Each structure stands twice: as C-alpha cells, then as structure tokens.
Amino acid sequence: MKILLIGSNGRLGKALKYKIKKLNVNIVQINRKDINLYYAKNLIEKLNIIKPDIIINAAAFTNVDQAELSPKYVFMLNTYLVSILAKYSYENGILIIHYSTNYVFDGNKKDLYNENDRTNPINIYGYSKYLSENNIFISKSKYLIFRFGWLISNYKNNLVTNIINSLLTDKILSINYNQIIVPTHVDIIVDITIIFIIYYINNININIGLYHISPLGRVNIYNLSCYILDYMNFLDIKTKIDKNNIIINNNNKINLRPYNACLNSSKIKKLLRINIPHWKIGVNKVINQFFKSY
C-alpha cells in the first residue's frame, strides 16, 4: 500500500506524516522543494511514477488575508491542483483524501453547520476551497473530504500560539474581529484520517463522502484570549498583558471572515462511534507543550 502525502511540511501535513509513518505502509511525500504546486500539470508525470493507492492532499494556500491579494495563486493551488488530483484518482481507482474548511459557509447560521447546509463563501480562500470540493464531487472519484476550522498544534504558528506570543511580548492584544470559533487540535484530524486509512487498507467498507470534524463547545476570540491568559497564569508564566489590555476593535472590514461558522460533527461521530473532546483539551495541550521547556 502506497500513500502519497502532498504538502507534508504544513501544519496538518507534518502531523499526518508522523502518524502515517507508524502504519506499515509505504509513504511518499511531496512538498515545495520537490515541486511548485502552483503549476500542477508537472505533477501528473510524478504521479505516474509513484503510482499511489491513496492520495492525501494537505497542500493549500491558507493565509486568509493574503488570499484576497493573490487570488490567482490561491485558485491555482486550492482549486486547480485539486481538479487534477481528483481526475487522476478517478481514472486510476485511487482514494483521494482532501481537507476543506468551515469558511465555505457565510457564518450567519445560529446553530452548528451540517454537511448538507448551503455553502456560501464570503472570502477568496473560502471560495477556492468550495470549488475544490466541487471538483472532487464531480470527478466521481472515491473521496473523503474533511471540513474543519482553526487548526491548532505545536508544529507551526496558529491562533493559540499567536495569542500566547502576544501575551508574552506585546503591550496590547487587539481583537480585530470577535469571531465565534472552535479551536481544533491537529491530532483530532489526524486520528480520524488514520482510522479511515486503516479501514481502507484492510478492505473494510468505508463510507466515502464529506464529513465535518469539530471539538465540543464554541468560544469567541476575546474569551479564548482570556482563557489562555488564565491558563498561563495558572502555570505561573509571566505575561506582559492582563485582561485590561485585551481590546476588542471589531474591525471586520479588514477581516472578511464568517462570524459563526462552527461545525456539527454528529455524522462522523455516529459513523466511527467516537467522541471528540472539548476544544479546551486541545488548547491546554498546545499551551502545555509550548511551555514544556520554559
């Protein structure tokens, strides 16, 4: 069994690589130093040589603000590359595993979003990912698409590590947009991916399709920042900022993000008979790891 992991140096890619290596499979990685994925056509030649059984696509243009300024590159990577991978997967009977985002929604729903809710992206990044999903749907390939939001880990900077760094070094923490979110630890996404891979390798019938993944609970950015501050104080970490210096500007003009795009993961929980922990568990994990050798 050969697994091709595209984007193996990203937040998710690194964590996937670590866990997939523990399975008894052949893993081939592709990252920026192997190929510039903006020009995905070069990839077909490589795919024909590698001949994977499963393609995992963890590469993407993920800087939401920058995406507004560079739409051409966003669509080349997030949309066009995926259409090529999906077509190749269909033609060669390969399983494609792809990751999408809660930013395919406009965030105006009060409740959690289900898989069959209407998509309506409000920024370039979200639109490019929405199109990536469509490219897979129409390709008729065997696919798994996992939608989630606000990935956190200790591999690379992210919302929680950015807030920690601000609390340690800045004079104020400015909340540009008091968005409602669910921080999602990378291990949750990786562990679910691994379950599906194991099923697939062992020829256990898997329900291919689209799945939402989200921890329990939701929180706004202000309360998340206070939670992180309290936890750091509990660990006796000195911060430069106290709660009086966490300021809400709510300048949504520069933050074109869905207000409340939180996901309902009942479908995957029911299918795999798993529980997904509260977001605080993942945030605690990242903070503990951050200060492990402090």
Ligand SMILES: NC(=O)C1=CN([C@@H]2O[C@H](COP(=O)(O)OP(=O)(O)OC[C@H]3O[C@@H](n4cnc5c(N)ncnc54)[C@H](OP(=O)(O)O)[C@@H]3O)[C@@H](O)[C@H]2O)C=CC1
């Ligand atoms: N981060 C998040 O909060 C969320 C992410 N997702 C989705 O999860 C997936 C993984 O995201 P995440 O791990 O955060 O992404 P990252 O931005 O951390 O990693 C993306 C990877 O793509 C690679 N890449 C980018 N441009 C190119 C290029 N031109 N050529 C070759 N490789 C390139 C990067 O390479 P390099 O390391 O060299 O830059 C990197 O390894 C994506 O599909 C994303 O849309 C969904 C919801 C939330």
Ligand SMILES: Cc1cn([C@H]2C[C@H](O)[C@@H](COP(=O)(O)OP(=O)(O)O[C@H]3O[C@@H](C)C(=O)[C@@H](O)[C@H]3O)O2)c(=O)[nH]c1=O
């Ligand atoms: C660190 C920080 C964040 N924020 C706000 C801005 C935004 O509304 C929210 C989250 O900011 P971030 O920049 O971490 O997140 P954002 O760029 O919105 O991250 C997104 O990444 C892509 C890849 C996704 O797919 C989404 O699910 C989501 O995770 O927090 C502040 O207001 N001040 C701050 O100092």
